[in-house]
Amino acid sequence: xxxxxxxxxxxEVAYVYDDFTLRQVLETMEHHKYASIPILKRNGEYxxxxxxxxxxxxxKKITNLNLKEAEHIPIRELHRKVDYASVSADSDMKDLxxxxxxQNFVPVVDDQKKFIGIITRxxxxxxxxxxxxxxxxxxxxx
Numbered sequence: 311x312x313x314x315x316x317x318x319x320x321x322e323v324a325y326v327y328d329d330f331t332l333r334q335v336l337e338t339m340e341h342h343k344y345a346s347i348p349i350l351k352r353n354g355e356y357x358x359x360x361x362x363x364x365x366x367x368x369x370k371k372i373t374n375l376n377l378k379e380a381e382h383i384p385i386r387e388l389h390r391k392v393d394y395a396s397v398s399a400d401s402d403m404k405d406l407x408x409x410x411x412x413q414n415f416v417p418v419v420d421d422q423k424k425f426i427g428i429i430t431r432x433x434x435x436x437x438x439x440x441x442x443x444x445x446x447x448x449x450x451x452x
Contacts (some may be wrong), residue, residue: 311403316434317418319427325350326385328357331349335360336447346394348387348417348425356417356425358393360385366390392439410434 325348326335338345339362346361368388369417372379396417406429409416415428 311369313403313406313418314399316406316429316437317427318430318433320425323348323428325425326405327352327358328386329384331381331394332365332383333377335382336365339365346414348394348415349407350425354424356396356423357386358390359413359417360388360390364388364390365375381395396425396446397429407438408435421424 324342324344326338328349328351330338335347337358339345348357349357349360351357365388368383371389372383394413394417395407396414396419397409397422399418401418403415406416410429410431415430416434417428418426420426430451
């Protein structure tokens with residue numbers, strides 16, 4: 311199974327660049343109502359993932375934070391607890407499922423490490439559910 315079948319392409323994905331400020335990231339995540347979002351370098355490479363938790367801890371560490379101060383803090387300077395591991399476009403379902411067990415989405419990169427989109431955990435679960443349902447239906451009719 312080609313994992314690109316599940317791909318939500320980059321142009322349909324909300325993401326931020328690593329030079330975005332804390333304020334820009336907060337506003338992007340608020341607008342899209344996401345708990346985590348991919349971070350890209352300006353050259354298109356996947357740089358990691360920022361989560362609501364990462365932002366919360368940054369706010370805690372930066373005393374007297376206000377919206378004006380948040381305009382001058384690039385997110386590449388923020389500590390992130392964990393970055394979502396990406397997969398290459400030629401990865402198999404086993405790799406994809408392994409990553410999705412601990413991530414809301416799986417970033418996908420091409421052979422030049424350029425971000426091309428994400429695969430959501432939901433789409434993987436739906437696929438597995440359909441496969442299980444088909445398998446059970448065949449066994450009941452056998």
